[in-house]
Amino acid sequence: MLTRLSELPNRLRELPALAARVPNVLHSVDVMRRAGLMVLSRPDTGVKALLAMRRWGPIVGAATISMERDPYALAIVDERGQLTYGQLDRQSNALARGWHDDGLAEGDVIAVLCRDHRWLVLAMLAAGKLGARLLLMNTGFSGPALADVSERENVSAAVYDHEFAGLMDALPDRVRRYLAWAEDDEAVRATTLDDLIANNSDKAVPVPPRPGGLILLTSGTTGTPKGAPREIRSPFAAAHFLERIPWRTGECTMLAAPMFHGTGFSQFVLNLALGSTIVVRRRFDPEATLQALEEFRCTALVVVPTMLSRILDLGPGVLKRYDTGRLRIIFAAGSALSPDLGNRIIKNFGPVLYNLYGSTEIAVASIATPNEWQQAPGTVGRAPHGCEVRLYDKDGQRVTEPNVTGRIFVGSELSFSGYTDGGNKAAIDGLLSSGDVGHFDEAGLLFVDGRDDDMIVSGGENVYPIEVENLLLDHEDVSDAAVVGVPDKDFGQRLRAFVVITGNVDAESLKAYVKANLARHKVPREVIFLDELPRNATGKVLKRKLAEYDEE
Template sequence: MRPFDALGSVYVLQRARLFRPTRPDEALQSLYSIRRLGVWAGAMRVAARRDPNVIGLVDDLGALTFNQLDRRSNALARAWLEDGLNSGDVIGILCRNHRGFLDAIFACGKIGARAVLLNTGFAARQLAEVAAREGVSAIVYDQEFTPVVAALPRSVTRYLAWINVAAAVDQPTVERLIATTENEDLPPPRRAGGVVLLTSGTTGVPKGAPREVRTPMVSAEFLDHIPYRRNEATMICAPIFHGIGLSQLVITLAMASTTVLSRRFDPATTLARIDRNRCAALVVIPTMLQRILDLGKSVLAKYATSSLRIILCSGSALAPELGNRAIRAFGPVIYNLYGSTEVAVATIATPRDWRRAPGTVGKSPVGCRVRLYDDNGRVVSKPYQRGRVYVTSGLKFGGYTGGDSKDEIHGLMSTGDVGHLDKHGLLFIDGRADDMIVSGGENVYPGEVENLLVAHPAINDAAVVGVPDAEFGQRLKAFVVLEPRARLSPEEIQGYVKHYLARFKAPREVAYLHELPRNPTGKLLRDLLQ
């Protein structure tokens, strides 16, 4: 970290009340815990020492204090040690958002094991390939994924974290191990095990991106632009196995705030839990935000949501119209985070940024830098000129577990996206570099057309892809999800696009779907659209 960034980070942490100059012992204790246990178990341990009786988690089964979370993971860690697991083992976690996930990731930190966070949308073959590559020796999973887990070798030890049908249980369960094992503190492991996040895998088998955080200073990369406060409540709907859900979990722990989870996302349940727990923050992916807003004004009005100061959206592109709808419903509380599995956070748009330029992903917070480069590796600095997006941050990874990495220029890592800056220095993402459509010699980025389509009052969701064309090389095809009871012909859609954009950006084909194919983190699966 550069000296200027270090000073800026200290200021941000002090402003967020995570660092008190009059209590250097607290800072040293935090640093020690994170260095020995890793950032997730370390942050939880610090919260348990400072605020033991504060509610740390509310999930489908009820509430747990920070002290109870600490004790539960102590017991699970001890049980795993008795089973022969220890530092150096790799433990896969295939769970939805609930206490079992937290128990597992905290216990991994306490024995020094590496946790691999597995996508709940995996097919059996994907799971088997990833587990073999990462060297998974044990797996913690929800019962519903038993058919998928069956693809793993018998040598992989299995632990059930969530049970739907008790009569069908023939594996050790996390709850049973916790209930029958001593829960006193363990000696710290020789080294923290770390966590492996997986890429989305939209172009093949997901890659493993190790995430090892050794200092609480990197929290400033989020807190610089997102005004979390201590001892509040945050509803995390985004999957915790994904970077945005996991990162906001550790921020919530660091703030000694209550994490509110729901095992399966439901828009009405989300609003009810925001109301019941007076949540100050909501963490979602765009498709979740859309489903909440689609409930309509009359349903939204049934729940008290005035406590919300932050709606943090990430995981896929937030369309301008969707962000504007959220502001109309909840007020100026939208924070649009842009990052990737490899670099974590790159930029964050604040409500002020969004009001000035809807659709922007904002500017880099302290500790992060973003530059645009052209195809020849030259810096793009002119407003509205497109370039490839490169980022560095304190959370940037060191390379995939398979040995390869991402392209870098002067220490900044490629995100694979193309974007531009406006005259205020706000960043806009125009799309993935490999999603660009070349039609009749003209370059078209789907995101621009998609954002326009979803702004139409009759269109709920839309995607644009390039399909082969004998004359133009590729032609644009739009896949449209209409609002209930809405009608819109292909000709009307084409005319609408031509009215606002260049004619070559209008789709020559239109197909209607009930919903677009997306992965569990909301990313559009373009390969399935043809």
Template sequence: MPTSLTTISDTIRATGVMVRAGLVPFPRVDHGLKSLNAVNKYGPFAGPVSAHAQSGYDAVAIIDDRGPLTYADLESTSNALVRSWQSVGITSETVMGAMCRNHRGLVLTMLAAAKNGTKLVLMNTGFAAPQLIDVAARENVAAFVYDDEFADIATSLPSHTIMYRSWPEADIEAPTAAVTLDEAVIGHGTSTVSAPAKNGSFVLLTSGTTGTPKGAPRGHMSPLASAQFLDRVPLRRNQIMMMAAPAFHGTGVSQFALALALGQTVVMHRKFDPEKTVEALARFRCDSLVLVPTMLNRIIGLGPDVLSTYDTSNLKIIFSAGSSLSPDLCKRVTATFGDVLYNLYGSTEVAVATVATPQDLATAPGTAGRPPVTCHVELFDDTDKRITTPDTIGRIFATNGLSFEGYTDGRDKERIGGLLSTGDVGHFDSHGLLFVDGRDDDMIVSGGENVYPLEVENLLADMDDVADVAVIGVVDTEFGHRLRAFVVLVPGAVQNPDALCGHVRSNLARYKVPRDVIFIDQLPRNATGKLLRRKLTEI
């Protein structure tokens, strides 16, 4: 647990990071005070937008599939949306839900909810009706914003739920009488709205890879939290960000909020397409790209013949988060785009734990990096004793100003000395770099030996014929458990399980060699790219 001296040191270092990045507009202290006042008034997501608009900063804030919107546009339209909601009884006591892809409707909903003091539950766009019903009932959702694409799912909610359509589509017949957000704001004033009695908040949902997603609320945050990203990632004022990651999840929300605070322009498409994303990087001269590893893998999979046709030389940052990066993917990204890859490790509950810079990844491809300013990471063994020796695997615990305070259903993650469990196991090397060895509950015991499937996955991913791979443990009557590999081959590759197992046998201990290799066309993943391991057990 950080001491009071550590906290003071963190504060000084974090302030310095924010000044260097331009988040604190020194020496224009007057602008800084206006920004702080706006954040105090509306919270860290809507506050910066309001401050930019009030100060006359009328740059383009977002570019989506419908075109550009300035900071002034976002400010005035979200103000009208607040008044529209208030006119039908949506207050700071109302819980709203949103099931939207990346576009202005989601952004305006997030801004208006913050200004209205409303709790907003950000639903996963991969939900089926039963999951939506369960989460909405648990979180007491009374109003719901959705894309027409999800209209059939939205109708599964109770009939008294107040509905809004965020992305209307002419070829989809709306099964409800819900108005669009564009229709809702008509006739309502666009001037500044009063500060809510309490700040609005987001409820982020866990990936739900092992069951119904849990709600992880994001309310009050440390004003120094932004420094956790800016310390190791060179995001700066007035840059252009390509937001490929889903904006409803932790990675997207955090980077979107930071981009707005820095006065950046955020480019986004409703649905991810690898070549369309690269084309946008070139067309808008984007400085940064935010995505999850599966998206990055698909971009690299376009191949040099396609990628070389686009000028992405202005790209300074590829920010990847959400799941582990294999060493092979790190190498291929660097070979394609140069030293621009940054790998964030954290979780929905913990938020930021470590960040790996291009230099870290060049030294140790696949590393999760080091804790940035205000973040602290420690390892503990099964007896809760702290591990201090390098290359010793332990349970990963972290703390920072962004960690959640418990799930919305009253449950919590394990805590030791003020640090929160990430649910993963890992080790530090002799240089202080963190490596994630797998999920704590993924470890199997095979023939009396502890085995973490991720190590085998990374090794198989390094093979030229392998496009994607997952390794899980299954019950074995002789050895207790054994490894089973699910492999997606590159087009044209020949199925050769002996070659795959032989590669593992040549590099790892024999008890880590998969006893089964199953070739499939595609691994099951959710909308944020998380592997759904439970579905693999059904194959």
């Protein structure tokens, strides 16, 4: 009793902070009620959801919520068929038991190198039920990158698709290997996830002492990707997306963005909690995506911007061939969405575009609604309730004036707490750096002006390449563009543009076009024509490769 009384002053000091959270919690509850995730007449459902998240973590917790709501609801559609939420639950139980009998245990790290399909989902769920840590690997990895990340993260087991079998040689012998996707005619020698599911009981598994956790990897455009742990222990976190994007329970979403990346993963878990049907394909094909939207009557499409560009490249004739009239949401994130591309999407699909700005580390920073995009093409919108975005200058002083560029810092309960190697992002006033610079306009809408380290100084003038890129993308004969800074003996640095063209245009014409629309110091000294730009698996341009480009 004395011990409890001695703690009373500390508890009392916590009361103001707890009281301050009440309005946010109530707001989140209302947002989730509108989406259908919470029914105020059944408060027990909210308690069950909270307990599921606490016990199992975000992935298993989300699936459990929907399985208990309706086990017969269709959950996953891939090239091999369909699975209900009840089937996901039972098969992941069996897989977790198989892994346990094979020696995997709570706290082990299970790396998954898979494309989007049912076995990726089952591996995610089984890892959570085992209490293991899930590490989502980039399908664009080379052998050395796979080996480096696996060693740093102390991987115990690897789940892989048949196409990545050769990369498994880069892992040490101690790492257990399990085959996920196997071709029908393949002579399978490895242990498959199907084997473990077929040979083990699918009865419920005991709750692990603590949730295993999740590690996402950064995009890795400048070196070996870093590990960014994720801990989402509250169902209220979904309100960050639901407030600005009209997701609803029981609908159908085409998930084209890869699930190993933050964009695809976050929307996969959200749709899992909503009890939606999630349509996935192992590889992105623009016309097959349109076909799936029509066939499954999808109400939402999750993409990275390069996918939107490839869909529009099909041309009006192909676009009109498919009925996409049920689409209420096109969710784009993962890289910059140019004003031209966003405008073309709205022209062809209607006001359904939601442009999210975030990163692996900070999760969500802001979201532009269709109305905001139409008011200010190129904007990334506003921060959802519970998130905060501020700008700071190079001296750490806050920037509050409109149209003044500053470094972007973000705070939310979804932000990570540091890399697995012990490093972290720069922080000011408790907010994490996004690594970008941007500005607010007079209406309070956020614009990203470029990467903080992309800015070059040419002849004493500050230049952000993204402004030139967006202008080039507006040109009728340019289908893709990237601009980088390169050393210059006279000016310190100069701009070099890389473009992919569809029409008859030369370098001098493009330079004149930039000069007519921007200041002289923003005109690229060189314009190099490529068949395509180098990109990683999530569609981000590999600017380091372009900076090292040798015309010879």
